[in-house]
Structure formats: structure tokens, C-alpha cells
Amino acid sequence: MPALPETAVGLRADARQNRDRIVEVARRLFADRGLDVPMAAIARHAGVGVATLYRRFPTKESLVTEVFADQFEACVSVVDDALADPDPWRGFCTAVEKVCGMQAADRGFGAAFVAAFPDAVDIERERDRAIQGFAELTRRAKATGRLRADFAPDDLALLLMANSGVITGSAGEAMAASRRLVAYLLSAFRAEQAEPLPPPAPLDLRDVLNARIRDGVRKE
Amino acid sequence: MPALPETAVGLRADARQNRDRIVEVARRLFADRGLDVPMAAIARHAGVGVATLYRRFPTKESLVTEVFADQFEACVSVVDDALADPDPWRGFCTAVEKVCGMQAADRGFGAAFVAAFPDAVDIERERDRAIQGFAELTRRAKATGRLRADFAPDDLALLLMANSGVITGSAGEAMAASRRLVAYLLSAFRAEQAEPLPPPAPLDLRDVLNARIRDGVRKE
DNA sequence: TGGTAAGTGGAGAGGATCGTCCACTTAACC
DNA sequence: GGTTAAGTGGACGATCCTCTCCACTTACCA
Numbered sequence: 001m002p003a004l005p006e007t008a009v010g011l012r013a014d015a016r017q018n019r020d021r022i023v024e025v026a027r028r029l030f031a032d033r034g035l036d037v038p039m040a041a042i043a044r045h046a047g048v049g050v051a052t053l054y055r056r057f058p059t060k061e062s063l064v065t066e067v068f069a070d071q072f073e074a075c076v077s078v079v080d081d082a083l084a085d086p087d088p089w090r091g092f093c094t095a096v097e098k099v100c101g102m103q104a105a106d107r108g109f110g111a112a113f114v115a116a117f118p119d120a121v122d123i124e125r126e127r128d129r130a131i132q133g134f135a136e137l138t139r140r141a142k143a144t145g146r147l148r149a150d151f152a153p154d155d156l157a158l159l160l161m162a163n164s165g166v167i168t169g170s171a172g173e174a175m176a177a178s179r180r181l182v183a184y185l186l187s188a189f190r191a192e193q194a195e196p197l198p199p200p201a202p203l204d205l206r207d208v209l210n211a212r213i214r215d216g217v218r219k220e
Numbered sequence: 221m222p223a224l225p226e227t228a229v230g231l232r233a234d235a236r237q238n239r240d241r242i243v244e245v246a247r248r249l250f251a252d253r254g255l256d257v258p259m260a261a262i263a264r265h266a267g268v269g270v271a272t273l274y275r276r277f278p279t280k281e282s283l284v285t286e287v288f289a290d291q292f293e294a295c296v297s298v299v300d301d302a303l304a305d306p307d308p309w310r311g312f313c314t315a316v317e318k319v320c321g322m323q324a325a326d327r328g329f330g331a332a333f334v335a336a337f338p339d340a341v342d343i344e345r346e347r348d349r350a351i352q353g354f355a356e357l358t359r360r361a362k363a364t365g366r367l368r369a370d371f372a373p374d375d376l377a378l379l380l381m382a383n384s385g386v387i388t389g390s391a392g393e394a395m396a397a398s399r400r401l402v403a404y405l406l407s408a409f410r411a412e413q414a415e416p417l418p419p420p421a422p423l424d425l426r427d428v429l430n431a432r433i434r435d436g437v438r439k440e
Numbered sequence: 441t442g443g444t445a446a447g448t449g450g451a452g453a454g455g456a457t458c459g460t461c462c463a464c465t466t467a468a469c470c
Numbered sequence: 471g472g473t474t475a476a477g478t479g480g481a482c483g484a485t486c487c488t489c490t491c492c493a494c495t496t497a498c499c500a
Binding site: 036 | 459460461466467468
Binding site: 177181184 | 375378381382383384385386388397400401404405407408409
């Protein structure tokens, strides 16, 4: 089945060069300014016309998917590393810190993770793997008694969404804010002082993420 | 100086009725769907034409300002109540819970608080009063030894931004998520287990807020 | 009751963005 | 070199939003 060029094989030399430049430029712009960079701006910075851009990536979504595919992979490997750590609690903490750091460092990544692209199968699969890995990590960390017992797996969604909320202003500010928030929350997650029990009823990460994309509800 | 009708005095009877209906409808729509409800939708729901809407509120910003003026007042009075509490720590906690609850209950309020409107003098003044009140509350709560000493006044900004991040999906979900996040954070703010010291360098609430409005930076 | 200024609605100007079309250019292979 | 299909650019259509304009209507007071 050679019908899926998927990445960039079988392109003419100049076309491939253009494609690579587009992805590279898009990655930079998304990181700096978030996902709402106009397609025209990306094309302009890449030194191509919009048509070229749209020929490679029929929709903006597909471009975003391509651009963040490896970021999501990195995210998964962070979780894998954490699972490999002999101390689950330490693994849990570092995983949280790393992922939130990635979110803070790359505005686009944060948005992409949170925005979820329904038909971006690859991204979704990667994301789910990461989520499941985290769930496992959570289980183990609880077993050691360091992570509070009433920590819900969906509290991870809470954490990521809260983290995305503090990402504003300059990259430096965002990082500082994120780090401080994460430190606070990790301290709250420790089993030791779990004295009062916070209200339950968290949210399902997948649902929340998938809901975000729904803007087309113009209706009445 | 009778040149500032300001609210609605001196309007013809029918005009006043329309104005009131507009504000009422806008409040409801903003609460449900956030601030990006189109002006046309507001006009339609209020049963008037866009021109009528724009005659009363020359800009969308001015409508938002009017709509949330009393919400901001309520916010200030929450802080005042907290200051009146003989137990500063309890006051601190309830104030945080209430304000975050308001943010979660009214999507528009959250956005308005975070978005900041440069020329909405009234809102800004109210907001600053609330911020200063909170700073005072923080000082007192620290003095009792219940609030950790390294809590920065700007951690309030962190809290509000994180809270705005978890507000998505249905109103019920948003409220549950907000409550849980606030519980976690308040627990992290307690002096008792302040064992590790989180990184510093938080953000200034006013700066952050005022920066948000800058979208007009098209440049390059 | 009638004059008039205040009030009104809806079309549309102006601007931004996603995505398409099509005549032109160029890499790649014979 | 020449043929040709892949590749390209920029104008353009479609949509959505804020805000303006202007001819028409109506509340209010004498």
C-alpha cells in the first residue's frame, strides 16, 4: 500500500524542501504565538504562497497535527521514563514537572494538547497512551503511600488545564508561573497533609479535550 | 455637569426599557457562553436591532463593562467580608473560594476579570481595590501562622489564572473542577507542610491582566 | 393634535481568516 | 533539449465579526 505518502516521501526535491521549511516555520510560530497564527503568516514566513501550504496540509488542523506529532511522542516518552523510575512518587513528580514545562515552553503545544483534534488519529493515540501511562504511574505512586489516596486520575486533567491557564505573557513569565503552580500542586498531592478531603467530581480528560474543538455551535 | 447620562437617566421610556433588556440579555449570554458572543446575537435576543445596541454601548467593551460592573462590586465586597472575619486564615480561604466560585459560575465574569479592559476605569478601580484588599488579607493570614510565609501576593494571580484554566465544559463541570482545584491549592498554601520551597518569580496581576487585551499586535 | 428630536432597524462598509482556483513555472526523466 | 506532470503563487470566494449610516418611526410636550 504505497498510497499514503504520509510524511514527505515521493515529493519532488523542491517541494520537499518547501514542506520542511513550512513545518519548521510553523513550529516556531506556534510555539511563540499559539495556534491562532494565520495560515497566510506561516506561508509568508516560509517564503511560499498559501496554495503551497494548503497543498501539503489541506487544513490547518493537519498542519498542527504534523507539527506537534513529535512533541506528543516526547510527552509519551516522558511518561515511559517516569514508569521506569524505581521510585514511583519521584517518577510521578518529574513527569508532571516535565510535561507542564513543555506546555509552558511551547504555547502551541499547550493549546494543541488541550484543544484536541478529533481526526488527528496519531495525536489522539499518543495522547491516550500518555494518559494511560499516567494512570499507571498514579496507581504505583499511591501504592508507595506518598501520593494521597483520594487523588483521582482525572486530577491530571485538572492539573494540565490549570497549568494552561497560567501560561500568558512572555515565555519566561509563563515558565516561572507554571513552575510555581506545579510546585504548589505537587505539594498538595502529597499524602502527608491530606487532612481535609477536597470535593470530588473531576472531569474526564478525553471528554474535556474533545469538547474544546466544538466552536461551530452557532445555533440560535 | 449634566452631560453624563452614564447609566440610563434621561432616556425616553421605551429606550430605557430596551437598554435594560439589552443588559439583562447580555449578562445571561456572557455567563453562558463567555465574552465572544457576537453583538448581533445579543441584539437579536433582546429583540432590538444592532444599531440600538451600538447607540447605547458604542463599543462591545463598554457593554461588557456595564454588564460586569456589579459583579466586580460583589467581588470587592467578598474581600471586605473576608477582612471583617476575626480569623484571617478562614477569611482568606472563604474569599478565595467565593471569588473562584464566581469565576466558575459565570464564564463571562472569569473572562472579564482576566481580560481587563484598559479604558474601563470603573472596573479597573474596583479590581485594584479587590487586589489591595487581598494583599492585606494575605498579610494578616500570614501573621496568624496559618498561611505559609513564602506565599507571594502575586500567587493570587496564579490562582485566578489557574482557575480560569479549568473552566470549560458545562457549568456543573466547571464548578466541580474549580472547587477541587481551589481545595488542592488552599491545602498547598497552609503553613504546616510548607516543606519544600517552590520557585519564586510570580507575575504581577495588573500587568498580566492588562497584557491580555493586546491582540492588535499584527506586526510582521 | 401635531411638531420634533430622540429612537430604531437593517443593510453594508471594513477587516480578518480559512480555504479554493487556475494560469503559470519548473524539476525530472527520456 | 523537450515534454509533462508536479508544483507554485496570488487573487478570490465565503464566512464571521465589529461598528456605521441613513431613511423611517414614535414618544413626549405644548
